[in-house]
Amino acid sequence: MNAIILSALCGVVMMFSGILLKNKSAIKYVAIAALLVLIIGNLFQFYGVYTVDIDSKGLLSFDRTGLFFNTIIFVATLAYFILSGSDIERVGPDVAEYFALIFFVLCGVTILTSFNGLLMFFIGIEILSIPLYILTGSDKKNLKSNEASLKYFLMGSFSTGILLMGITLIYGATGSFGLQSTTVKSAVTGFSSAGILAPVGLVLLFISMCFKVSAAPFHFWAPDVYDGAPSVFTSFMATIVKAAGFFAFIKLFAAKSADFGPGPAWTLILYVIIVITLLIGNITAVFQQSVKRMLAYSSIAQAGFMLFALYSSNEFTKDGILLYTAAYSFATIGIFSILTKMEDYSLDGFNGLSKSQPVLAFTNTVFFLSLSGIPLTAGFFAKYYMLASAIKGGGSLSLVIIAVLFAAVSVYYYFKVIQAMYFKEGVAATNTPITGNFKVALIVLAAVIIILGIYPTALLGFYYF
Amino acid sequence: MIPLLLILIPVVSAILTFFLKNGNAAKNWALIASTATLIVGLYALCPACKLEFDAAWLPLLGSRFSLSLDGLSKMLILLTAISFPVVFASTYNNDYKQSNAFYGLMLLTQAGLMGVFLASDCLLFYFFWELALIPVYFLCSIWGGEKRIAVTFKFFVYTFVGSLLMLIGILYLYFLTPDHSFAIKSFYALKLSASQQNVAFWLFFIAFAIKMPIFPLHTWQPDAYEQSPTAVTMILSGVMVKMGIYAVIRWLIPIFPLATVKYADIIIIASVIGMIYASLIAIRQDDVKRLVAYSSIAHIGLMSAVLFSLKTIGWNGVMIQMFNHGINVIGLWIVADAIEQKLGTRKFSELGGLAQKAPVLAILLVVLAFANVALPLTNAFVGEFLMFNGLFQYNFWIAGVAGISIILGAVYTLNMVQKIFYGQLAPATQNALEIKGNVQFVLIILVLVIIGFGVYPQPMIDLTKHIHP
Numbered sequence: 001m002n003a004i005i006l007s008a009l010c011g012v013v014m015m016f017s018g019i020l021l022k023n024k025s026a027i028k029y030v031a032i033a034a035l036l037v038l039i040i041g042n043l044f045q046f047y048g049v050y051t052v053d054i055d056s057k058g059l060l061s062f063d064r065t066g067l068f069f070n071t072i073i074f075v076a077t078l079a080y081f082i083l084s085g086s087d088i089e090r091v092g093p094d095v096a097e098y099f100a101l102i103f104f105v106l107c108g109v110t111i112l113t114s115f116n117g118l119l120m121f122f123i124g125i126e127i128l129s130i131p132l133y134i135l136t137g138s139d140k141k142n143l144k145s146n147e148a149s150l151k152y153f154l155m156g157s158f159s160t161g162i163l164l165m166g167i168t169l170i171y172g173a174t175g176s177f178g179l180q181s182t183t184v185k186s187a188v189t190g191f192s193s194a195g196i197l198a199p200v201g202l203v204l205l206f207i208s209m210c211f212k213v214s215a216a217p218f219h220f221w222a223p224d225v226y227d228g229a230p231s232v233f234t235s236f237m238a239t240i241v242k243a244a245g246f247f248a249f250i251k252l253f254a255a256k257s258a259d260f261g262p263g264p265a266w267t268l269i270l271y272v273i274i275v276i277t278l279l280i281g282n283i284t285a286v287f288q289q290s291v292k293r294m295l296a297y298s299s300i301a302q303a304g305f306m307l308f309a310l311y312s313s314n315e316f317t318k319d320g321i322l323l324y325t326a327a328y329s330f331a332t333i334g335i336f337s338i339l340t341k342m343e344d345y346s347l348d349g350f351n352g353l354s355k356s357q358p359v360l361a362f363t364n365t366v367f368f369l370s371l372s373g374i375p376l377t378a379g380f381f382a383k384y385y386m387l388a389s390a391i392k393g394g395g396s397l398s399l400v401i402i403a404v405l406f407a408a409v410s411v412y413y414y415f416k417v418i419q420a421m422y423f424k425e426g427v428a429a430t431n432t433p434i435t436g437n438f439k440v441a442l443i444v445l446a447a448v449i450i451i452l453g454i455y456p457t458a459l460l461g462f463y464y465f
Numbered sequence: 466m467i468p469l470l471l472i473l474i475p476v477v478s479a480i481l482t483f484f485l486k487n488g489n490a491a492k493n494w495a496l497i498a499s500t501a502t503l504i505v506g507l508y509a510l511c512p513a514c515k516l517e518f519d520a521a522w523l524p525l526l527g528s529r530f531s532l533s534l535d536g537l538s539k540m541l542i543l544l545t546a547i548s549f550p551v552v553f554a555s556t557y558n559n560d561y562k563q564s565n566a567f568y569g570l571m572l573l574t575q576a577g578l579m580g581v582f583l584a585s586d587c588l589l590f591y592f593f594w595e596l597a598l599i600p601v602y603f604l605c606s607i608w609g610g611e612k613r614i615a616v617t618f619k620f621f622v623y624t625f626v627g628s629l630l631m632l633i634g635i636l637y638l639y640f641l642t643p644d645h646s647f648a649i650k651s652f653y654a655l656k657l658s659a660s661q662q663n664v665a666f667w668l669f670f671i672a673f674a675i676k677m678p679i680f681p682l683h684t685w686q687p688d689a690y691e692q693s694p695t696a697v698t699m700i701l702s703g704v705m706v707k708m709g710i711y712a713v714i715r716w717l718i719p720i721f722p723l724a725t726v727k728y729a730d731i732i733i734i735a736s737v738i739g740m741i742y743a744s745l746i747a748i749r750q751d752d753v754k755r756l757v758a759y760s761s762i763a764h765i766g767l768m769s770a771v772l773f774s775l776k777t778i779g780w781n782g783v784m785i786q787m788f789n790h791g792i793n794v795i796g797l798w799i800v801a802d803a804i805e806q807k808l809g810t811r812k813f814s815e816l817g818g819l820a821q822k823a824p825v826l827a828i829l830l831v832v833l834a835f836a837n838v839a840l841p842l843t844n845a846f847v848g849e850f851l852m853f854n855g856l857f858q859y860n861f862w863i864a865g866v867a868g869i870s871i872i873l874g875a876v877y878t879l880n881m882v883q884k885i886f887y888g889q890l891a892p893a894t895q896n897a898l899e900i901k902g903n904v905q906f907v908l909i910i911l912v913l914v915i916i917g918f919g920v921y922p923q924p925m926i927d928l929t930k931h932i933h934p
Binding site for chain 2: 319337369374375376387388391392397399401404405407408411412415418422423424455456457460464
């Protein structure tokens with residue numbers, strides 16, 4: 001509850017800070033301070049201290065996993081503000097509003113981690129999505145940004161419509177917005193006349209959530225939107241928003257997957273979706289010349305891996321999705337913060353970066369190694385948990401083998417950037433001077449990724465103890 | 466504590482090396498650090514010291530940081546510990562751009578190799594397996610030859626796919642262990658059904674076969690050896706290919722006995738085909754580096770065939786030969802490097818009559834060449850004799866076909882010696898000079914080791930008797 005209220009309040013504070021403060025970087029520091037308050041408030045609740053306690057009549061419920069996920073998201077946002085804050089300032093004149101919108105997105109995230117019924121789930125999704133439509137189009141003079149925003153808005157509204165339809169059907173079948181799987185089960189098996197409504201409703205819910213997390217074949221918006229949006233906001237959308245979408249997806253379906261029609265059909269649908277997502281994401285990423293677009297496709301590919309958590313819901317998935325969120329978000333935020341500083345977004349734009357900016361090249365290498373899932377980086381344990389969850393309990397060995405073969409494909413395009421930075425000659429230029437603070441922040445982030453890669457208990461220990 | 470030191474010294478000194486500014490300082494420091502590791506490695510040979518280390522690492526996963534040393538590990542630890550100072554000393558005159566990074570990555574590779582040979586926890590083993598690979602990728606891609614980027618990347622993708630398949634195998638076994646543990650003892654205690662073994666066997670074997678490499682998964686190897694800087698090639702062919710053989714002995718065969726027996730024939734036949742094939746290609750080579758690369762495939766193929774013949778005497782031979790092959794092949798690379806550095810070419814057709822100009826180098830190379838074809842009184846003879854003994858016990862005809870590779874080996878090795886060192890003085894060798902200083906010193910030591918173990922191999926045979934995982 002703390003986080004929901006505080007994040008909305010912080011958003012309002014940021015809006016007014018734009019009126020009171022004329023200095024752009026002062027606004028950034030206010031945002032960082034507000035985020036720190038948010039983290040502390042959330043941690044209070046995590047350790048059982050309720051500063052605000054409102055009876056939500058059972059619409060919201062807070063558990064340790066959700067609160068811990070919030071913490072990861074907030075810390076990732078903090079890293080994002082510190083690394084990319086100055087780039088947010090350069091997007092346009094309305095700096096305070098960008099920060100305010102980001103806080104509203106965070107508010108949506110906190111609702112998505114604590115909903116206890118389809119109604120709050122829907123509200124969470126909407127609060128999360130609407131600020132993103134605005135952020136995507138925030139580069140007002142840029143046609144690509146406008147196009148991306150419109151596309152995102154239309155497609156997003158469409159999928160929200162499907163979502164709402166699904167919720168309605170489930171409500172019609174069960175007479176409740178509740179998440180308890182027993183109600184769905186009794187609806188499916190109990191009333192023969194209403195029986196078809198609940199499964200159809202669940203399929204519609206499933207499709208719209210696949211859209212939100214850009215799983216194939218519902219991914220077509222993602223590359224254009226990620227490419228068109230200002231790079232700083234792409235970074236935010238591809239990491240924090242996507243992870244939150246996954247968390248809600250898993251929270252929603254973890255209980256229901258067992259009750260959804262005949263069991264094997266459910267796993268078959270997910271099997272096919274995971275394979276298609278991995279295939280499209282990885283193979284298309286191979287052919288991209290722009291690093292930004294490559295990252296957009298790679299985020300689809302990473303979604304394929306995250307879907308493993310849905311495919312095999314067991315005790316590994318919780319740890320897995322927490323680690324995956326941390327590993328993937330930290331690495332991608334780092335990469336984007338470097339990317340936005342580059343003069344040229346194409347692969348050749350990175351040629352020879354190791355000579356001109358050794359710190360940037362080195363930390364970028366760590367981030368890419370983490371995305372590839374190389375041991376000694378956090379990305380390895382993230383993938384490890386996903387694979388382990390799929391193998392456990394006699395899951396599908398064939399799916400896992402397909403997934404690792406695609407992981408090897410992903411190495412191909414991630415390493416192209418490393419090759420450009422280290423092994424090719426060139427003069428990689430940055431569009432702004434690189435400050436010492438930025439380098440220090442990058443090194444800290446890379447160090448966190450390596451520490452999590454050697455000793456992931458450092459993160460999960462908080463969760464369990 | 467000793468096993469931990471073997472990993473810790475290279476890691477810590479590697480990190481320090483990265484911060485050294487001066488190229489020569491990095492060079493000297495790497496030499497000192499690797500010598501310190503060698504001293505610890507020699508100390509580890511003593512039977513009385515405590516040779517286990519165990520600490521908590523990932524309690525949530527059931528993985529521990531546990532290391533242990535037995536006869537097999539000692540043999541490879543010794544090889545790794547000797548190789549690095551030898552490589553550093555023999556390439557001391559080569560100057561690398563950003564040499565601090567070069568030597569730092571080399572030391573990291575050493576740490577990875579040590580870890581692979583020491584780990585007695587499967588997840589830890591996997592970690593070190595990868596740690597040994599990544600620095601090599603950067604070493605070859607930054608300091609390698611003209612086609613280095615594509616060639617090294619091929620090598621990286623090959624081994625990475627193998628490792629990922631192995632990771633699936635590891636996880637598969639992990640969930641079958643009753644206490645959910647990665648410890649080697651839990652894996653050994655598994656009672657796997659035949660069908661479980663058949664699947665998991667290949668998941669592991671492909672990773673190891675790529676590393677060795679066994680025909681038809683060897684295609685990355687000659688290019689990678691040719692394009693890597695020589696110092697790295699020495700490590701790749703001298704030590705790193707032994708990772709695959711070691712892993713087969715330590716992990717694959719004990720865990721999957723049924724599948725091993727079932728698929729042994731296929732693997733032995735593939736290995737023997739690889740031997741003959743590589744030997745025939747080696748005869749046609751005109752480049753010293755490529756010749757040694759193909760000859761290395763032939764030698765490794767023999768080791769793999771003998772391993773899967775599952776005869777004790779053959780296994781003793783393999784363990785001895787892993788050490789000996791490492792020493793011999795590093796010696797050959799040192800000669801190849803010396804020739805290339807002095808004369809600017811590695812092609813036989815441009816060389817000739819070098820013995821007139823550099824008689825000491827000629828004598829040393831002849832001894833190395835004899836060791837490469839396993840003549841008596843060289844170290845390789847003992848190992849090869851035991852190996853063929855084992856293979857004959859398994860199947861007369863396979864041993865007979867494999868025996869052809871000895872003859873072919875003599876053909877290409879002696880042909881190389883003849884073309885480079887004897888015959889007409891070629892234009893390129895007119896101004897050749899005798900090797901001196903560090904290169905001469907290192908080669909003499911290697912040749913002494915070769916002859917020493919050739920005359921009195923008993924200490925090595927004794928070492929192979931103490932295998933207790």
